[in-house]
Amino acid sequence: MPHYHIQTFGCQMNRAESARLAGWLRGWGFGEVASPEAADVVVVNACVVRQRAEERAVARIRALESLKRHRSGTILAVTGCLVPPQDGGLRERFPDVDLFLPAGDLSGLEGWGARLGLAGHPLPAATGPSAFLPIIQGCHNRCSYCIVPSRRGPERSRSPDEVVAEAREMVRHGAGEVVLLGQSVNAYGRDLAGGVDLAGLLRQLNAVEGLRRIRFLTSYPMDITDSFLHTVASLDRVCPAFSLPVQAGDDAILAAMGRRYTAAQYRGVVAHIRQALPEAGIATDVIVGFPGESREQFERTVSLVAEVGFDAVHIAGYSPRPGTPAARSLRDDVPSGEKKWRQQRLEAVQREVAARASARQVGQGVEVLVEEVTAEGQGRGRTPSGRLVFFPAAQDTVGQEVVVRVEQASPWWLTGTLKGGNGNR
Numbered sequence: 001m002p003h004y005h006i007q008t009f010g011c012q013m014n015r016a017e018s019a020r021l022a023g024w025l026r027g028w029g030f031g032e033v034a035s036p037e038a039a040d041v042v043v044v045n046a047c048v049v050r051q052r053a054e055e056r057a058v059a060r061i062r063a064l065e066s067l068k069r070h071r072s073g074t075i076l077a078v079t080g081c082l083v084p085p086q087d088g089g090l091r092e093r094f095p096d097v098d099l100f101l102p103a104g105d106l107s108g109l110e111g112w113g114a115r116l117g118l119a120g121h122p123l124p125a126a127t128g129p130s131a132f133l134p135i136i137q138g139c140h141n142r143c144s145y146c147i148v149p150s151r152r153g154p155e156r157s158r159s160p161d162e163v164v165a166e167a168r169e170m171v172r173h174g175a176g177e178v179v180l181l182g183q184s185v186n187a188y189g190r191d192l193a194g195g196v197d198l199a200g201l202l203r204q205l206n207a208v209e210g211l212r213r214i215r216f217l218t219s220y221p222m223d224i225t226d227s228f229l230h231t232v233a234s235l236d237r238v239c240p241a242f243s244l245p246v247q248a249g250d251d252a253i254l255a256a257m258g259r260r261y262t263a264a265q266y267r268g269v270v271a272h273i274r275q276a277l278p279e280a281g282i283a284t285d286v287i288v289g290f291p292g293e294s295r296e297q298f299e300r301t302v303s304l305v306a307e308v309g310f311d312a313v314h315i316a317g318y319s320p321r322p323g324t325p326a327a328r329s330l331r332d333d334v335p336s337g338e339k340k341w342r343q344q345r346l347e348a349v350q351r352e353v354a355a356r357a358s359a360r361q362v363g364q365g366v367e368v369l370v371e372e373v374t375a376e377g378q379g380r381g382r383t384p385s386g387r388l389v390f391f392p393a394a395q396d397t398v399g400q401e402v403v404v405r406v407e408q409a410s411p412w413w414l415t416g417t418l419k420g421g422n423g424n425r
Contacts, residue, residue, distance in 0.1 A: 004030045005039035009057045010047025012217070013181050014080050016132035017104060018045045019125035021079070024109055028118040036064060041075045046082035048147060051319035057082060065096035077101060077109070081151040103152050104137045124169050129371045129381075129399040130213075131175040135163050135201065136182035140190075141220060143247075144258040144330075145287065147321040148183050155184070157192050164204050167211060176399050177213035177369055178205070185216045186223035199231040206235040212401060213369055213384065217243035221269045222261050229276035240277040241386040244269070245285035249304030250297035253290055258325070263304055270308055281385030283312040288346060289339035290318045291330035298342050306349050309357060311386060312412075313350040315343050351411045358409035361387070365419050368404050370397045388413040 004025045008018040021043055022032065036042045042064055046057035061078060068074045079101035083090065090100055101108045125131070138153040139146075167178050180201075182188060189196040198216065205214050214237050221244055232238050248254050251262045261269075273280050286301060305313055317339035320327035368381040368389045379393030381402075390413060391404045403419040 001029065001031050002040040003033040003038060004041040004043065005033050005036045006043040006045065007036070007060060008045040008080075009053055009060075010045070010049065010080060012132050012179065013104075013134060013183070014045045014047060016125070016134050016181055017079065017106075018043070019127075019132070020106065020122075021045075021109065023125045024106065024113070024122040027120045027122040028113055029120055036067060037071075040073065041077065042067075043077045043079065046078060046080040048081045048151070048321070050316055051321070054082065061094055061097065065094065068096050075099065079103065081148065084151050085153055104134070124166075124173055127170050127173045127175040129175060129369060130177040130179060131170045132181055133163065133167060133170065133178045134158070134181045136185060136188045139183040140187065141184055141260075142258055142325070144256065144326040145290065145318065145321065145324055147324055150323055152183065155187050155191055157188050157190070157196075159192065160189075160196055160201050160204055163201060164208065167205055167208050171208060171210040174399060176211070176401070177215065178211065180205075180214065180216040182216075183218065184220045184223065186219045186228065199228050202231060202235055202238050206237045211237060214238045215241055215386075219244050221246070221266050224269050224273065226272060226276070229273060233276050239384040239386070240280040241384065242273060242280060242282045243284075244273075244282055246301075246304065247285060247287050248290065248293070248297075249301035250293070253293050253297050256292060256326075256330070257287070257290060263300065267304070267308065279385055281311040281383075281387060282308070283314070283386065284308075284310050285314045285316070286346060287316055287318050288342040289334035291326060291333055293318075293334060302346060302349055305346060306353060309353050310350065311354065311357065313346065315346050315350075317343055354411035355409070358387075358411060358414060361406045361414055362409050363406065365403045365405050366414065366416075367401060369401050370399060373398050390415045391417055393418060 006018045006022060008014050025041060033039050044057060044061050048054040064076055068076050075098050076096060077099035078097050081103050083100045083102045085102050099108060099112055136155055136157045138155045139149045140155050170178055186198050188198040188201060202214060219242055246266050247257055247259055249263050270282060288298060320332050366383045366389060368383055370379050370381045370393060373379045373393045373395050377392050379391045379397060381389055383389060389404050404416040405419045406414045406416040408415045
């Protein structure tokens, strides 16, 4: 039996696409191995959203090129946001790579298989209790720092019938939860005829038999409407969890970033979410050290994070991405040491905010979908709002909804013991 190995860098979308690639390879009779040295096909799914992520992916590709030169029969493929829709000079940059697959496009893999006469049909992406389900590719937002639109192209929504059919297939293979993915997930359906939108898709998925939970990410703040929030609140399987990147708390920096809202408007969106869904979890992304950002402007971001009380804040220092408007027209003038200091300061503020929020959960029972149980009996899962929970559990609880009594809390997760009951909402 031939074997494959896939290494994935970056976001949930990359992870979902790696699972889809694995389905193609398994359908052709390939088995998965843990080491590239034992694989006949090696795939690197590369992220370039930030400079550090690109450096890690490139280093891995270089190492695998060296491996390939010593094992001439190995097929090396690269996909993810490193690969633009056109070649972009990658064949000269990585001469030992056999196959470049643009992000989100498996047609190159399908064609490669056909040329080699590989028989069989793609199998469903491997799923666990929680499965990623991409519903829209690309992005129409033109944030000045972001490389995604040039790598994934304009927004392209999948048909509702296709999404629902895949969700049913995922449930049939053991998924109790699907996580709908898009670079700007609330843009779903804008390019489709018939007036379909994310709210309508959620209503269809809410009726899928056997599906316990539905999540979605990532949302552009100004795409969150009151009617959409009403839909989320009305559907018993849709989780009240939002990934809502703010990126900065200063209006001038937001404008330079190309974000189409002010800090006050963002706060207003959060207020509407919490009014409609008091138990909602809200995570965000922040970039520190954007070109021209002063210490005073950064402190406005600190104030926003402290005031809003996010469940999670993903913080990154600005890094110029080739070809983006910010890289072309703005000088990266905040020193790296200052970026690191700002990141650490913001992390400390968020740690205090998250610790207070977690502490309020102690003594309460929380509903958890069990995603994994280790050999040592350590269970792991999430609440509907997205809070990570650890607890002792048996293997046969995987995929079930349980109630955990919270006994200890850290800023980033809760720990407790099973109370019993199925935890259905």
